[in-house]
Amino acid sequence: MKEKLIDLFEYTYHYNSKIIEVISEKISEVEEKTISLINHTLSAQQVWNSRILNEKSFEVWQIYPIEKLEEINKHNLQKSILIVENSDLDEKIEYQNSRGERFENTVFEMLFQAINHSTYHRGQINSLLKQKGIQPILTDYIFYKR
Template identity: 50%
Template sequence: MMKEHFKDLLEYNLHFNQLLIQNFMENNLVWSEKSKSLLNHILNAHQIWNARILNQRTFEVWQINFDESLLKINSDNFNNTLEILNQKELTEIISYKNSIGKEFNNTIQEVLFHFLNHSTYHRGQIALLMKQGGLEPINTDYIFYKRDL
C-alpha cells in the first residue's frame, strides 16, 4: 500500500518536472539563471538519493547539466526509484554520506519522502521566479495533478 502511494507521488513528480523542463526549453532565454540552477538541482538531488540507495556514483548537488539531457535525467531518476521500490523494503536503513562527508542513516521511506518534498519546495521557488520573469508559472500542486487524470 505504501509503495503504491510512493509510486503515485513519483508519477506526480515526473509529470511536473517534465512540464518545467519543457517550459525551460521553450523559454530558456527568459528563465533566470537561478531558475535554471534550481531545476538542475531538483534533478541532481533525486539522482543523488537514488545513487546513495543503489550504491552508484552521484551527481554534484549544484551541477548544471546539458539542457538536452534534462528530460532523460528526469526519466532515469523516475525509473531508478521504481527499481528501488520494486527491490527494496521501505523500512530498510541506508547509510550514506552527505555532500560534506558526514555520515547518516535513514530509512528508504524517509529518503523518498525527503526528495519528493524537496522537489516540491524548489518547484514553488521556480514558480515565483517565473512570475517575476513575466512567465505564467505552472501550477504544480498535487491536487491539480490528480484532478487532471
C-alpha cells in the same frame, strides 16, 4: 504504501517535465538561478537514489545542457520506481552527505525526501518564472489527480 510512493514519483516526474518544458521554451527569458534550480532538483533525486543503491552520484549543483534534463528526469523516475518495487522501505541505509557527514535513514525517509525536495524547488522555480512575467505551472498534487 509502495503504490502511493510510485504515484508520488510519477507526480514528481510529470511536473518536473512541465517545468523543463517551460524553461526550454523561454530559455532566453529565464534567470540562471531558475536553470540552476531545475538542475539541482533533478540531481538531488539522483543523489538520493544513488545513496540507497550505493552507486556513484551526480554533483548536486551540476549544470547539464537543457536538452539532457528530460532524459535525466525520466531516468530518475525509472530508478526511483525500481527502488520502491525492490526495497524494504524500513531498511536503514547509512550514507554521507556532500560535506562527508554520516547519517542513517530508512529507504522510505530517503525517498520521501527526494519527493518533498522536488516539490519545494518547483515552488521556487515558479516564483522566479512569475517574476519574469512567465506563466507559472500549477504543480499542486491535487491538480495532478484531477
